[in-house]
Amino acid sequence: MTLRRLFKRFQRDDDPFLYPGEEIRPARTKARVTLHGPGRKHVEIGRTRLVVAAGLFACAFSLVGFRLVDLMLLKGGEPPVSIARRAATAEYDEGRADIVDRNGILLATNLPTVNLYAKPNLIADPADAAKRLTEVLPDLAYKEVYDKLASGKKFVYIDRNLTPREQQDVNALGLVGVDFEDASRRIYPQGALAAHVVGATDLDNNGIAGIELTFNDKLNEGGKPLKLAVDIRVQAAVRDxxxxxxxxxxxxxxTGLVLDIQTGELVSMVSLPDYDPVHIGTAGQDQRFNKATLGVYEMGSTFKLFNTAMALESGKIGLNSRYDVENPIRVARFTIRDSHPEHGLMDVGQILVKSSNIGSVRMVLELGTEMQKAFLGKLGMLQPISIELPENGAPLYPNPWREVNTMTISFGHGIAVTPVHLARATAAMVNGGALPSVTLLKKDENYQVDGRAVISPQTSDIMRRLMRAVVEQGTAKKANVPGYRVGGKTGTAEKVSSAGGYARRAVMTSFVGAFPMDAPRYVILAVLDEPQPLKETYGFITSGWNAAPTAGRIVARIAPLLGVFPSFEPLTPAALPERRPAGILEAAATGRDADAIIE
Structure with a gap:
Protein backbone atom coordinates (compact mmCIF):
# COMPACT_ATOMS: atom_id res chain seq x y z
CA MET A 1 0.00 0.00 0.00
CA THR A 2 1.36 3.29 -1.01
CA LEU A 3 1.73 6.29 1.36
CA ARG A 4 -0.99 8.28 -0.51
CA ARG A 5 -3.54 5.52 -0.01
CA LEU A 6 -2.66 5.17 3.65
CA PHE A 7 -3.24 8.94 4.22
CA LYS A 8 -6.61 8.83 2.48
CA ARG A 9 -7.62 5.92 4.67
CA PHE A 10 -6.92 7.91 7.81
CA GLN A 11 -9.00 10.84 6.44
CA ARG A 12 -11.98 8.55 5.98
CA ASP A 13 -11.67 7.20 9.59
CA ASP A 14 -14.71 8.15 11.81
CA ASP A 15 -12.53 8.78 14.89
CA PRO A 16 -10.17 11.65 14.23
CA PHE A 17 -6.63 11.46 15.47
CA LEU A 18 -6.07 13.06 18.87
CA TYR A 19 -2.87 13.87 20.59
CA PRO A 20 -2.53 12.57 24.12
CA GLY A 21 -4.73 14.69 26.49
CA GLU A 22 -6.45 16.53 23.66
CA GLU A 23 -9.71 14.75 24.39
CA ILE A 24 -10.23 16.84 27.56
CA ARG A 25 -9.55 20.25 25.96
CA PRO A 26 -12.52 22.65 25.54
CA ALA A 27 -13.87 22.85 22.10
CA ARG A 28 -12.31 25.56 19.95
CA THR A 29 -15.62 26.55 18.48
CA LYS A 30 -18.98 26.96 20.30
CA ALA A 31 -21.99 25.24 19.11
CA ARG A 32 -24.68 27.54 17.84
CA VAL A 33 -28.35 26.94 18.46
CA THR A 34 -30.69 28.44 15.95
CA LEU A 35 -34.39 28.67 16.70
CA HIS A 36 -37.09 28.88 14.13
CA GLY A 37 -40.78 29.53 14.29
CA PRO A 38 -42.69 30.59 17.50
CA GLY A 39 -39.77 29.85 19.82
CA ARG A 40 -37.62 32.42 18.10
CA LYS A 41 -40.37 35.06 18.46
CA HIS A 42 -40.63 34.53 22.24
CA VAL A 43 -36.89 34.88 22.68
CA GLU A 44 -36.85 38.15 20.77
CA ILE A 45 -39.65 39.56 22.95
CA GLY A 46 -37.78 38.67 26.14
CA ARG A 47 -34.59 40.24 24.84
CA THR A 48 -36.47 43.47 24.04
CA ARG A 49 -37.94 43.63 27.54
CA LEU A 50 -34.53 43.19 29.11
CA VAL A 51 -33.13 46.03 27.05
CA VAL A 52 -36.00 48.36 28.03
CA ALA A 53 -35.69 47.50 31.73
CA ALA A 54 -31.94 48.08 31.63
CA GLY A 55 -32.52 51.43 29.97
CA LEU A 56 -35.01 52.50 32.67
CA PHE A 57 -32.64 51.53 35.46
CA ALA A 58 -29.86 53.45 33.74
CA CYS A 59 -32.04 56.56 33.53
CA ALA A 60 -33.05 56.29 37.20
CA PHE A 61 -29.48 55.93 38.40
CA SER A 62 -28.46 58.81 36.15
CA LEU A 63 -31.09 61.09 37.73
CA VAL A 64 -30.01 60.12 41.25
CA GLY A 65 -26.39 60.69 40.39
CA PHE A 66 -27.14 64.08 38.84
CA ARG A 67 -29.11 65.14 41.92
CA LEU A 68 -26.28 64.12 44.23
CA VAL A 69 -23.80 66.09 42.17
CA ASP A 70 -26.19 69.06 42.20
CA LEU A 71 -26.56 68.99 45.98
CA MET A 72 -22.97 68.20 46.89
CA LEU A 73 -21.03 70.21 44.36
CA LEU A 74 -23.15 72.83 42.66
CA LYS A 75 -25.23 73.98 45.74
CA GLY A 76 -23.21 72.64 48.64
CA GLY A 77 -23.23 75.83 50.75
CA GLU A 78 -26.92 76.66 50.45
CA PRO A 79 -28.86 74.04 52.47
CA PRO A 80 -27.78 75.22 55.97
CA VAL A 81 -28.71 78.81 55.16
CA SER A 82 -31.97 77.73 53.56
CA ILE A 83 -32.88 75.50 56.49
CA ALA A 84 -32.10 78.23 58.99
CA ARG A 85 -34.19 80.70 57.04
CA ARG A 86 -37.10 78.27 56.86
CA ALA A 87 -36.85 77.60 60.59
CA ALA A 88 -36.93 81.29 61.37
CA THR A 89 -39.96 81.98 59.18
CA ALA A 90 -41.81 78.71 59.58
CA GLU A 91 -45.56 78.97 60.13
CA TYR A 92 -47.04 77.29 63.17
CA ASP A 93 -49.32 74.34 62.61
CA GLU A 94 -52.97 75.19 62.31
CA GLY A 95 -55.05 74.62 65.42
CA ARG A 96 -55.62 76.34 68.73
CA ALA A 97 -52.55 78.27 69.80
CA ASP A 98 -50.54 77.25 72.86
CA ILE A 99 -50.48 79.18 76.13
CA VAL A 100 -47.12 79.61 77.87
CA ASP A 101 -45.85 81.33 81.01
CA ARG A 102 -43.52 84.33 80.97
CA ASN A 103 -40.51 82.04 80.51
CA GLY A 104 -42.05 80.01 77.70
CA ILE A 105 -43.05 77.01 79.82
CA LEU A 106 -46.05 75.25 78.30
CA LEU A 107 -49.36 75.75 80.11
CA ALA A 108 -51.85 74.62 77.44
CA THR A 109 -51.39 72.84 74.11
CA ASN A 110 -53.08 70.41 71.71
CA LEU A 111 -52.64 66.65 71.52
CA PRO A 112 -53.61 64.82 68.28
CA THR A 113 -56.29 62.24 68.99
CA VAL A 114 -59.30 60.55 67.40
CA ASN A 115 -63.04 60.55 68.05
CA LEU A 116 -65.25 57.50 67.61
CA TYR A 117 -68.47 58.03 65.69
CA ALA A 118 -71.19 55.88 64.16
CA LYS A 119 -73.73 55.99 61.36
CA PRO A 120 -76.69 54.22 63.01
CA ASN A 121 -78.59 53.91 59.74
CA LEU A 122 -75.86 51.52 58.55
CA ILE A 123 -75.78 49.32 61.66
CA ALA A 124 -77.80 46.12 61.28
CA ASP A 125 -77.63 44.91 64.90
CA PRO A 126 -77.36 47.84 67.39
CA ALA A 127 -77.55 45.55 70.42
CA ASP A 128 -74.60 43.40 69.35
CA ALA A 129 -72.57 46.44 68.29
CA ALA A 130 -73.25 48.19 71.61
CA LYS A 131 -72.25 45.07 73.54
CA ARG A 132 -68.98 44.68 71.67
CA LEU A 133 -68.10 48.38 71.94
CA THR A 134 -68.68 48.53 75.70
CA GLU A 135 -66.52 45.44 76.15
CA VAL A 136 -63.47 47.24 74.71
CA LEU A 137 -64.50 50.67 76.08
CA PRO A 138 -65.67 49.81 79.62
CA ASP A 139 -66.11 53.48 80.59
CA LEU A 140 -69.11 53.67 78.26
CA ALA A 141 -72.58 52.68 79.46
CA TYR A 142 -74.26 49.98 77.38
CA LYS A 143 -77.70 51.60 77.37
CA GLU A 144 -76.34 54.97 76.29
CA VAL A 145 -74.37 53.40 73.43
CA TYR A 146 -77.32 51.24 72.41
CA ASP A 147 -79.69 54.22 72.34
CA LYS A 148 -77.31 56.07 70.03
CA LEU A 149 -76.81 53.12 67.70
CA ALA A 150 -80.52 52.34 67.54
CA SER A 151 -81.52 55.95 66.88
CA GLY A 152 -81.42 55.55 63.11
CA LYS A 153 -79.59 58.88 62.77
CA LYS A 154 -77.00 59.51 60.11
CA PHE A 155 -74.25 60.51 62.56
CA VAL A 156 -73.64 60.26 66.31
CA TYR A 157 -70.53 60.51 68.49
CA ILE A 158 -69.86 57.42 70.56
CA ASP A 159 -66.70 58.54 72.38
CA ARG A 160 -64.03 61.21 72.11
CA ASN A 161 -60.30 61.37 72.56
CA LEU A 162 -59.55 57.68 72.28
CA THR A 163 -56.11 56.41 73.14
CA PRO A 164 -54.17 54.57 70.42
CA ARG A 165 -54.82 51.27 72.21
CA GLU A 166 -58.56 51.97 72.39
CA GLN A 167 -58.62 52.87 68.73
CA GLN A 168 -56.85 49.62 67.87
CA ASP A 169 -59.28 47.55 69.95
CA VAL A 170 -62.34 49.18 68.37
CA ASN A 171 -60.89 48.84 64.89
CA ALA A 172 -60.28 45.13 65.48
CA LEU A 173 -64.02 44.64 66.01
CA GLY A 174 -64.61 45.33 62.32
CA LEU A 175 -68.02 46.91 62.91
CA VAL A 176 -69.78 48.30 59.85
CA GLY A 177 -71.00 51.87 60.37
CA VAL A 178 -68.43 52.66 63.08
CA ASP A 179 -65.44 54.82 62.22
CA PHE A 180 -62.92 57.38 63.49
CA GLU A 181 -62.25 61.05 62.81
CA ASP A 182 -59.05 62.96 63.45
CA ALA A 183 -59.30 65.47 66.30
CA SER A 184 -57.20 67.30 68.84
CA ARG A 185 -57.48 67.42 72.60
CA ARG A 186 -56.56 70.39 74.76
CA ILE A 187 -54.16 69.32 77.48
CA TYR A 188 -52.62 71.19 80.41
CA PRO A 189 -49.13 69.91 81.29
CA GLN A 190 -49.12 71.79 84.61
CA GLY A 191 -52.43 70.29 85.74
CA ALA A 192 -54.26 72.37 88.35
CA LEU A 193 -51.24 74.60 88.99
CA ALA A 194 -52.59 77.59 87.04
CA ALA A 195 -56.20 76.49 86.55
CA HIS A 196 -57.88 79.78 87.49
CA VAL A 197 -55.53 81.72 85.22
CA VAL A 198 -55.50 79.51 82.14
CA GLY A 199 -59.08 78.26 82.42
CA ALA A 200 -60.36 75.38 80.30
CA THR A 201 -62.06 74.38 77.03
CA ASP A 202 -65.06 72.23 76.16
CA LEU A 203 -65.05 69.06 74.06
CA ASP A 204 -64.87 71.11 70.88
CA ASN A 205 -61.81 73.05 72.12
CA ASN A 206 -63.73 76.29 72.71
CA GLY A 207 -62.82 78.28 75.81
CA ILE A 208 -65.25 78.13 78.72
CA ALA A 209 -63.21 79.74 81.52
CA GLY A 210 -60.16 81.89 82.22
CA ILE A 211 -57.73 83.02 79.54
CA GLU A 212 -59.05 80.24 77.29
CA LEU A 213 -62.43 81.99 77.20
CA THR A 214 -61.22 85.61 77.06
CA PHE A 215 -58.91 84.94 74.10
CA ASN A 216 -60.97 82.16 72.53
CA ASP A 217 -61.13 83.71 69.05
CA LYS A 218 -57.48 84.70 69.05
CA LEU A 219 -56.35 81.26 70.19
CA ASN A 220 -58.51 79.55 67.57
CA GLU A 221 -56.69 81.51 64.86
CA GLY A 222 -53.55 79.57 65.74
CA GLY A 223 -50.16 81.21 65.39
CA LYS A 224 -47.63 82.02 68.06
CA PRO A 225 -48.23 80.99 71.69
CA LEU A 226 -50.01 83.41 74.00
CA LYS A 227 -47.47 84.44 76.65
CA LEU A 228 -48.76 85.15 80.16
CA ALA A 229 -47.24 87.24 82.95
CA VAL A 230 -47.39 84.26 85.32
CA ASP A 231 -44.11 82.65 86.36
CA ILE A 232 -45.00 79.00 86.87
CA ARG A 233 -42.12 78.53 89.32
CA VAL A 234 -43.49 81.28 91.55
CA GLN A 235 -47.01 79.94 91.05
CA ALA A 236 -45.91 76.52 92.27
CA ALA A 237 -44.30 77.96 95.41
CA VAL A 238 -47.32 80.12 96.27
CA ARG A 239 -49.77 77.29 95.74
CA ASP A 240 -47.67 74.86 97.74
CA THR A 255 -55.94 82.96 97.85
CA GLY A 256 -52.48 84.16 96.90
CA LEU A 257 -51.19 86.92 94.63
CA VAL A 258 -47.78 88.22 93.60
CA LEU A 259 -47.93 91.52 91.69
CA ASP A 260 -45.14 93.45 89.99
CA ILE A 261 -45.68 96.92 91.45
CA GLN A 262 -44.28 98.76 88.42
CA THR A 263 -45.71 96.88 85.44
CA GLY A 264 -48.89 95.58 87.07
CA GLU A 265 -48.10 92.03 85.91
CA LEU A 266 -49.61 89.29 88.04
CA VAL A 267 -46.66 86.95 88.43
CA SER A 268 -48.79 84.55 90.45
CA MET A 269 -52.49 84.13 91.10
CA VAL A 270 -53.75 81.17 93.14
CA SER A 271 -57.27 80.35 94.24
CA LEU A 272 -57.92 77.26 96.36
CA PRO A 273 -59.53 74.83 96.09
CA ASP A 274 -58.82 74.51 92.38
CA TYR A 275 -59.33 71.90 89.65
CA ASP A 276 -57.63 70.11 86.79
CA PRO A 277 -58.72 71.92 83.60
CA VAL A 278 -58.98 68.60 81.75
CA HIS A 279 -61.70 67.54 84.20
CA ILE A 280 -63.49 70.85 84.72
CA GLY A 281 -66.81 69.14 84.06
CA THR A 282 -66.50 67.10 87.25
CA ALA A 283 -65.13 69.95 89.39
CA GLY A 284 -67.32 71.33 92.16
CA GLN A 285 -68.65 74.87 92.18
CA ASP A 286 -66.24 75.91 94.93
CA GLN A 287 -63.32 74.53 92.91
CA ARG A 288 -64.30 76.49 89.80
CA PHE A 289 -64.90 79.72 91.72
CA ASN A 290 -61.99 82.15 91.33
CA LYS A 291 -61.60 83.77 94.73
CA ALA A 292 -58.86 86.11 93.49
CA THR A 293 -60.86 88.00 90.86
CA LEU A 294 -64.51 87.01 91.23
CA GLY A 295 -64.97 86.77 94.99
CA VAL A 296 -65.50 90.03 96.90
CA TYR A 297 -64.73 90.16 100.59
CA GLU A 298 -64.44 92.54 103.48
CA MET A 299 -60.67 92.72 103.89
CA GLY A 300 -60.52 93.95 107.48
CA SER A 301 -57.63 95.97 108.86
CA THR A 302 -55.66 95.91 105.60
CA PHE A 303 -57.87 98.92 104.71
CA LYS A 304 -56.13 100.90 107.45
CA LEU A 305 -53.29 101.35 104.97
CA PHE A 306 -55.56 103.44 102.77
CA ASN A 307 -57.12 105.23 105.71
CA THR A 308 -53.64 106.28 106.86
CA ALA A 309 -52.50 107.34 103.38
CA MET A 310 -55.67 109.40 102.93
CA ALA A 311 -55.09 111.15 106.24
CA LEU A 312 -51.49 112.05 105.34
CA GLU A 313 -52.54 113.24 101.87
CA SER A 314 -55.38 115.37 103.20
CA GLY A 315 -53.15 118.08 104.66
CA LYS A 316 -55.34 118.07 107.75
CA ILE A 317 -53.59 115.26 109.61
CA GLY A 318 -49.88 114.80 110.16
CA LEU A 319 -47.85 111.77 111.10
CA ASN A 320 -47.58 113.02 114.68
CA SER A 321 -51.26 113.84 115.08
CA ARG A 322 -52.57 112.03 118.15
CA TYR A 323 -55.93 110.44 118.87
CA ASP A 324 -57.70 108.83 121.80
CA VAL A 325 -57.64 105.05 121.44
CA GLU A 326 -58.75 104.15 124.95
CA ASN A 327 -62.45 104.95 124.88
CA PRO A 328 -64.66 102.83 122.60
CA ILE A 329 -66.92 104.58 120.10
CA ARG A 330 -70.66 103.96 120.37
CA VAL A 331 -72.87 104.20 117.31
CA ALA A 332 -76.55 103.53 117.98
CA ARG A 333 -76.62 100.05 119.53
CA PHE A 334 -73.12 99.14 118.29
CA THR A 335 -69.76 99.74 119.94
CA ILE A 336 -66.45 100.01 118.08
CA ARG A 337 -63.52 98.77 120.15
CA ASP A 338 -60.06 97.26 119.67
CA SER A 339 -59.38 93.55 120.00
CA HIS A 340 -56.30 94.44 122.04
CA PRO A 341 -57.20 97.57 124.06
CA GLU A 342 -54.68 100.40 124.22
CA HIS A 343 -54.49 103.32 126.62
CA GLY A 344 -54.19 107.04 126.19
CA LEU A 345 -53.29 108.71 122.90
CA MET A 346 -51.58 107.34 119.81
CA ASP A 347 -50.11 109.10 116.81
CA VAL A 348 -50.98 108.13 113.24
CA GLY A 349 -48.03 105.77 112.86
CA GLN A 350 -48.80 103.94 116.10
CA ILE A 351 -52.46 103.60 115.16
CA LEU A 352 -51.42 101.72 112.00
CA VAL A 353 -48.69 99.65 113.64
CA LYS A 354 -50.94 98.61 116.52
CA SER A 355 -53.96 98.28 114.19
CA SER A 356 -56.33 100.38 116.30
CA ASN A 357 -59.93 100.44 115.10
CA ILE A 358 -60.77 103.30 117.44
CA GLY A 359 -57.89 105.45 116.23
CA SER A 360 -58.74 104.77 112.57
CA VAL A 361 -62.35 105.83 113.12
CA ARG A 362 -61.36 109.05 114.87
CA MET A 363 -59.03 109.91 111.98
CA VAL A 364 -61.66 109.39 109.27
CA LEU A 365 -64.29 111.34 111.22
CA GLU A 366 -61.97 114.33 111.02
CA LEU A 367 -61.78 113.95 107.22
CA GLY A 368 -65.40 113.13 106.39
CA THR A 369 -67.40 110.76 104.20
CA GLU A 370 -66.93 112.53 100.89
CA MET A 371 -63.14 112.50 101.16
CA GLN A 372 -63.13 108.80 102.00
CA LYS A 373 -65.42 107.95 99.12
CA ALA A 374 -63.38 110.02 96.66
CA PHE A 375 -60.07 108.54 97.83
CA LEU A 376 -61.26 104.93 97.60
CA GLY A 377 -62.70 105.72 94.18
CA LYS A 378 -59.32 107.02 93.08
CA LEU A 379 -57.78 103.74 94.26
CA GLY A 380 -60.20 101.85 92.00
CA MET A 381 -62.06 100.30 94.92
CA LEU A 382 -65.54 101.22 93.64
CA GLN A 383 -65.52 99.62 90.18
CA PRO A 384 -64.49 96.27 88.67
CA ILE A 385 -60.84 95.93 87.73
CA SER A 386 -60.01 95.64 84.05
CA ILE A 387 -58.32 92.25 83.78
CA GLU A 388 -58.11 89.57 81.09
CA LEU A 389 -60.53 87.19 82.80
CA PRO A 390 -64.29 86.75 82.44
CA GLU A 391 -64.46 85.93 86.16
CA ASN A 392 -64.43 89.52 87.39
CA GLY A 393 -66.27 90.64 90.50
CA ALA A 394 -67.67 94.11 91.20
CA PRO A 395 -67.03 95.72 94.60
CA LEU A 396 -69.90 96.07 97.05
CA TYR A 397 -70.20 99.35 98.92
CA PRO A 398 -72.99 101.20 100.73
CA ASN A 399 -75.48 103.39 98.94
CA PRO A 400 -76.26 105.76 100.52
CA TRP A 401 -72.85 106.11 102.14
CA ARG A 402 -73.67 107.18 105.69
CA GLU A 403 -71.37 108.24 108.52
CA VAL A 404 -71.60 104.84 110.18
CA ASN A 405 -70.40 103.26 106.92
CA THR A 406 -67.52 105.72 106.84
CA MET A 407 -66.52 104.60 110.33
CA THR A 408 -66.56 100.85 109.63
CA ILE A 409 -64.92 101.18 106.20
CA SER A 410 -61.94 102.85 107.86
CA PHE A 411 -61.03 99.45 109.32
CA GLY A 412 -62.20 97.33 106.39
CA HIS A 413 -65.82 96.43 107.19
CA GLY A 414 -68.83 97.56 105.18
CA ILE A 415 -67.06 97.41 101.80
CA ALA A 416 -66.17 94.25 99.87
CA VAL A 417 -63.55 94.07 97.13
CA THR A 418 -61.64 91.35 95.31
CA PRO A 419 -58.12 90.38 96.47
CA VAL A 420 -56.79 91.86 93.20
CA HIS A 421 -58.30 95.25 94.17
CA LEU A 422 -56.43 95.09 97.46
CA ALA A 423 -53.10 94.11 95.90
CA ARG A 424 -53.32 96.80 93.23
CA ALA A 425 -54.10 99.59 95.71
CA THR A 426 -51.26 98.39 97.95
CA ALA A 427 -48.87 98.66 95.01
CA ALA A 428 -49.72 102.37 94.78
CA MET A 429 -48.88 102.77 98.46
CA VAL A 430 -45.28 101.64 97.96
CA ASN A 431 -44.27 102.34 94.35
CA GLY A 432 -44.21 106.11 94.60
CA GLY A 433 -47.95 106.66 94.42
CA ALA A 434 -49.01 105.37 90.96
CA LEU A 435 -51.96 102.99 90.57
CA PRO A 436 -50.84 100.37 88.02
CA SER A 437 -52.99 98.63 85.43
CA VAL A 438 -53.22 94.94 86.35
CA THR A 439 -52.60 92.37 83.63
CA LEU A 440 -52.15 88.63 83.18
CA LEU A 441 -50.25 89.09 79.92
CA LYS A 442 -46.49 89.48 79.81
CA LYS A 443 -45.48 93.03 79.02
CA ASP A 444 -43.11 93.76 76.18
CA GLU A 445 -39.53 94.66 77.16
CA ASN A 446 -40.05 98.13 75.70
CA TYR A 447 -43.26 98.63 77.69
CA GLN A 448 -43.61 102.09 79.15
CA VAL A 449 -44.76 101.96 82.76
CA ASP A 450 -48.14 103.62 83.13
CA GLY A 451 -50.20 104.38 86.17
CA ARG A 452 -52.34 107.14 87.56
CA ALA A 453 -50.90 109.06 90.52
CA VAL A 454 -53.07 108.63 93.61
CA ILE A 455 -50.70 109.70 96.39
CA SER A 456 -47.52 111.73 96.45
CA PRO A 457 -44.07 110.13 96.44
CA GLN A 458 -43.52 111.55 99.94
CA THR A 459 -46.62 109.84 101.31
CA SER A 460 -45.58 106.63 99.57
CA ASP A 461 -42.19 106.82 101.28
CA ILE A 462 -43.89 107.22 104.67
CA MET A 463 -46.21 104.29 103.96
CA ARG A 464 -43.27 102.04 103.13
CA ARG A 465 -41.64 102.79 106.47
CA LEU A 466 -44.87 102.36 108.39
CA MET A 467 -45.57 99.03 106.69
CA ARG A 468 -42.07 97.89 107.56
CA ALA A 469 -42.70 98.92 111.17
CA VAL A 470 -45.89 96.81 111.23
CA VAL A 471 -43.76 93.73 110.43
CA GLU A 472 -40.94 94.67 112.80
CA GLN A 473 -42.99 95.87 115.77
CA GLY A 474 -46.69 95.30 115.11
CA THR A 475 -49.20 92.59 114.28
CA ALA A 476 -47.28 91.06 111.36
CA LYS A 477 -44.03 90.02 113.02
CA LYS A 478 -44.41 86.45 111.76
CA ALA A 479 -44.23 87.73 108.17
CA ASN A 480 -40.68 88.92 108.63
CA VAL A 481 -38.03 87.26 106.47
CA PRO A 482 -34.44 88.20 107.40
CA GLY A 483 -32.74 90.11 104.60
CA TYR A 484 -35.83 90.74 102.47
CA ARG A 485 -37.33 93.69 104.41
CA VAL A 486 -40.93 92.65 104.15
CA GLY A 487 -43.50 95.30 105.03
CA GLY A 488 -47.26 95.02 105.12
CA LYS A 489 -50.48 94.89 107.07
CA THR A 490 -52.61 92.15 108.57
CA GLY A 491 -56.37 91.97 108.35
CA THR A 492 -59.00 89.83 110.08
CA ALA A 493 -62.60 90.23 108.97
CA GLU A 494 -65.59 88.38 110.36
CA LYS A 495 -67.67 86.74 107.64
CA VAL A 496 -71.32 87.52 107.16
CA SER A 497 -73.51 84.86 108.77
CA SER A 498 -76.30 83.15 106.85
CA ALA A 499 -78.54 83.99 109.82
CA GLY A 500 -77.69 87.69 109.52
CA GLY A 501 -74.95 89.77 111.09
CA TYR A 502 -71.39 88.51 111.48
CA ALA A 503 -70.17 85.06 112.49
CA ARG A 504 -67.76 85.51 115.38
CA ARG A 505 -65.62 82.43 114.71
CA ALA A 506 -65.76 82.42 110.89
CA VAL A 507 -63.19 84.89 109.61
CA MET A 508 -61.15 85.80 106.54
CA THR A 509 -57.55 86.48 107.50
CA SER A 510 -55.11 88.22 105.21
CA PHE A 511 -51.68 89.74 104.94
CA VAL A 512 -50.87 92.22 102.20
CA GLY A 513 -47.38 93.61 101.86
CA ALA A 514 -44.39 94.24 99.64
CA PHE A 515 -40.68 93.48 99.48
CA PRO A 516 -37.99 94.69 99.71
CA MET A 517 -39.28 97.86 101.36
CA ASP A 518 -36.22 100.00 100.60
CA ALA A 519 -36.88 99.48 96.86
CA PRO A 520 -40.18 97.59 96.53
CA ARG A 521 -40.59 95.31 93.54
CA TYR A 522 -43.46 92.96 94.37
CA VAL A 523 -46.71 93.05 96.31
CA ILE A 524 -47.68 89.82 98.02
CA LEU A 525 -51.12 88.87 99.31
CA ALA A 526 -52.06 85.75 101.28
CA VAL A 527 -55.65 85.09 102.35
CA LEU A 528 -57.04 82.19 104.38
CA ASP A 529 -60.75 81.44 104.52
CA GLU A 530 -61.99 80.31 107.95
CA PRO A 531 -58.72 79.18 109.56
CA GLN A 532 -59.15 77.33 112.82
CA PRO A 533 -57.36 77.92 116.15
CA LEU A 534 -54.44 75.72 117.10
CA LYS A 535 -52.62 75.00 120.31
CA GLU A 536 -49.55 76.77 118.97
CA THR A 537 -51.65 79.88 118.18
CA TYR A 538 -53.01 79.88 121.76
CA GLY A 539 -56.53 79.64 120.40
CA PHE A 540 -56.25 82.78 118.26
CA ILE A 541 -57.51 82.85 114.66
CA THR A 542 -56.36 86.35 113.76
CA SER A 543 -54.16 86.91 110.70
CA GLY A 544 -50.96 87.51 112.64
CA TRP A 545 -50.99 83.83 113.57
CA ASN A 546 -51.81 82.28 110.19
CA ALA A 547 -51.82 84.56 107.13
CA ALA A 548 -48.70 86.49 108.15
CA PRO A 549 -46.41 83.45 108.59
CA THR A 550 -47.81 82.00 105.36
CA ALA A 551 -46.82 85.15 103.50
CA GLY A 552 -43.37 85.04 105.09
CA ARG A 553 -42.78 81.50 103.88
CA ILE A 554 -43.89 82.49 100.39
CA VAL A 555 -41.46 85.43 100.28
CA ALA A 556 -38.58 83.22 101.42
CA ARG A 557 -39.25 80.83 98.54
CA ILE A 558 -40.04 83.20 95.68
CA ALA A 559 -37.57 86.04 96.29
CA PRO A 560 -34.56 84.10 94.91
CA LEU A 561 -36.64 83.00 91.89
CA LEU A 562 -37.50 86.64 91.17
CA GLY A 563 -33.93 87.85 91.46
CA VAL A 564 -34.42 89.65 94.77
CA PHE A 565 -31.32 89.26 96.90
CA PRO A 566 -31.22 89.69 100.68
CA SER A 567 -29.67 92.76 102.25
CA PHE A 568 -28.92 93.32 105.91
CA GLU A 569 -28.10 97.02 105.85
CA PRO A 570 -30.46 99.10 108.00
CA LEU A 571 -32.92 101.45 106.33
CA THR A 572 -31.80 105.06 106.56
CA PRO A 573 -34.18 107.24 108.55
CA ALA A 574 -35.91 110.10 106.79
CA ALA A 575 -37.59 113.24 107.98
CA LEU A 576 -41.35 112.68 107.93
CA PRO A 577 -43.41 115.77 107.10
CA GLU A 578 -45.85 116.80 109.79
CA ARG A 579 -48.73 117.88 107.58
CA ARG A 580 -49.78 118.03 103.94
CA PRO A 581 -51.54 120.98 102.33
CA ALA A 582 -55.09 120.44 101.11
CA GLY A 583 -54.06 120.41 97.42
CA ILE A 584 -51.77 117.40 97.62
CA LEU A 585 -54.25 115.02 95.98
CA GLU A 586 -54.66 117.32 93.02
CA ALA A 587 -50.89 117.74 92.78
CA ALA A 588 -50.37 113.97 92.68
CA ALA A 589 -53.12 113.50 90.12
CA THR A 590 -51.69 116.12 87.77
CA GLY A 591 -48.10 115.00 88.22
CA ARG A 592 -46.89 118.32 89.65
CA ASP A 593 -43.95 118.32 92.01
CA ALA A 594 -45.49 117.73 95.42
CA ASP A 595 -42.48 119.26 97.17
CA ALA A 596 -43.45 122.61 95.73
CA ILE A 597 -46.63 122.74 97.81
CA ILE A 598 -45.30 121.33 101.08
CA GLU A 599 -44.95 123.89 103.80
Missing part, protein backbone atom coordinates in the same frame (compact mmCIF):
# COMPACT_ATOMS: atom_id res chain seq x y z
CA UNK A 241 -47.47 77.18 100.74
CA UNK A 242 -51.19 77.96 100.62
CA UNK A 243 -52.05 74.26 100.49
CA UNK A 244 -49.80 73.71 103.51
CA UNK A 245 -51.51 76.55 105.40
CA UNK A 246 -54.97 75.26 104.50
CA UNK A 247 -54.10 71.84 105.86
CA UNK A 248 -52.38 73.17 108.96
CA UNK A 249 -55.11 75.65 109.93
CA UNK A 250 -57.98 73.55 108.50
CA UNK A 251 -59.10 76.45 106.31
CA UNK A 252 -61.78 75.94 103.68
CA UNK A 253 -60.02 78.05 101.06
CA UNK A 254 -57.08 80.30 100.29
Missing amino acids: ELLYAMEKFKAVGA
